[in-house]
Amino acid sequence: MIEKDSLLDELKKRVIEANLPLHEGATNVVMGKGSPDAPILFIGEAPGRNEDLQGMPFVGAAGKNLDKLLAAVGLSLQEVYVANILKYRPPENRVPSPDEIKTHTPFLIEQIKIIRPKVVCSLGNYATKFFLAGLKPDAMDMQPGITQVHGRLKEVEFDGIKFKLIPLFHPAAIIYNRKLIPLWEKDMEVVKESLGKGAQRTLFLKF
Numbered sequence: 068m069i070e071k072d073s074l075l076d077e078l079k080k081r082v083i084e085a086n087l088p089l090h091e092g093a094t095n096v097v098m099g100k101g102s103p104d105a106p107i108l109f110i111g112e113a114p115g116r117n118e119d120l121q122g123m124p125f126v127g128a129a130g131k132n133l134d135k136l137l138a139a140v141g142l143s144l145q146e147v148y149v150a151n152i153l154k155y156r157p158p159e160n161r162v163p164s165p166d167e168i169k170t171h172t173p174f175l176i177e178q179i180k181i182i183r184p185k186v187v188c189s190l191g192n193y194a195t196k197f198f199l200a201g202l203k204p205d206a207m208d209m210q211p212g213i214t215q216v217h218g219r220l221k222e223v224e225f226d227g228i229k230f231k232l233i234p235l236f237h238p239a240a241i242i243y244n245r246k247l248i249p250l251w252e253k254d255m256e257v258v259k260e261s262l263g264k265g266a267q268r269t270l271f272l273k274f
Contacts, residue, residue, distance in 0.1 A: 071103035074181045082154050082174050088167045089155035095122030099150035099178065106262060107142070108184035108230075109133065110175075111237065112193040113153035115160055124149050125238070132238035133190075136251070140259040148182050150175070152197055168197070168204040176202065180228060186261050187223070187230050191237030198232050201225060213237075218254035220261060231261050 079098050083090075090096070097114040100123050109125075117127035125133050137147060153171045157163050163171075179187070189195040192213040199216070200206035202225060216234045223232045235254055236247050 071181055075099070075103055075178070078174065078177055078181065085170075085174075087155060087170050087174075089153065089157055089163070089171075092158050093155040094119045096154050097122055097124050097151060097156070098154060099148055100124060101144050101148035102146060103148060103182055105146055105148040105182065106185040107147045107188065107258070108179065108182055108186070109147060109149045109188045109190055109235075110194050110198075111149075111151045111190040113151050113160070113163060114156040116156070118151075119156040124151050128242055129237065129239035132241050136235075136238060136255065139252070140255045148184070150178055152194060162193075165204040172202055172204070176226060179230075180226065183228065184230055186258065187232050188258060189232060189234045191235075191240065194237075195234040198223065198234075217250065218257050220257060233258055233261060 075098065079096065082098065083096055093114075097118050111124065111129075114124060115127055115129070117130075118124050124130075133149070134144075137143060152168065152175055153163055154174060155171075157167070187198065189198045193207075195213050195216060196207040196210040197204070199210040199221075213234055213236060217236055219234065221232045223230055233254070235258075236251055241247050241251060
C-alpha cells in the first residue's frame with residue numbers, strides 16, 4: 068500500500084512537471100482517488116469543472132451517482148480506484164484532440180501499471196472506445212459505441228498487463244436518461260460477478 072501510494076505521488080509530480088497540453092487553463096491536476104490496492108479501476112474521459120477546482124475525479128453530480136453505483140454492488144471508495152484518461156480539464160469540457168490524448172496516455176498507462184487492477188470499468192462512450200482501440204486514439208473512431216458493448220466483459224492485455232474490461236454507461240448519463248437505470252443495474256451484476264462477489268442481487272438504485 069505504502070509503495071503504491073509513493074509511486075502514485077511520484078507519478079503526479081511528473082505529470083505536473085511535464086507541462087502537458089491543457090495544463091495552462093487548468094486549476095489543478097486531477098489524478099485519482101480511492102485505494103491503490105483496489106482490484107477494480109473506474110476510468111472516465113476527463114475532469115469537469117468541479118473536478119478541476121477540487122483536484123479530484125468524480126466529485127460532482129456524476130460522482131454522487133458513481134457512489135450509488137458502488138454501493139449497489141457492495142463496494143466503497145476504499146475498495147476501488149477512480150481516474151480519468153486526461154489529467155487536466157479541457158476548456159469548457161470540450162472533446163480533447165488526438166494529440167492531447169496521446170500526451171496524457173503514457174501517464175494513464177503508468178497509473179494502471181502501478182494499481183494493477185483485475186477489472187477496469189470504462190465509463191461512457193469515449194473511455195470505452197479508447198480501451199477497445201488498445202489505448203490508441205487514432206483507432207477510436209472505428210470502435211463500437213457504449214450502447215453496443217455495455218456490460219460485455221472483454222479480456223484485455225497491453226504492456227504485459229492483463230485485466231477484464233467492462234464498459235459501463237457514464238454515471239452522468241443516468242441524470243439525463245433514467246431509462247438507463249435497469250441496464251446499469253444489470254451491468255453492475257457483471258461487475259460484481261467478475262470480482263467473485265456472487266450473483267446475489269443487492270441493488271435497486273434510487274435517483
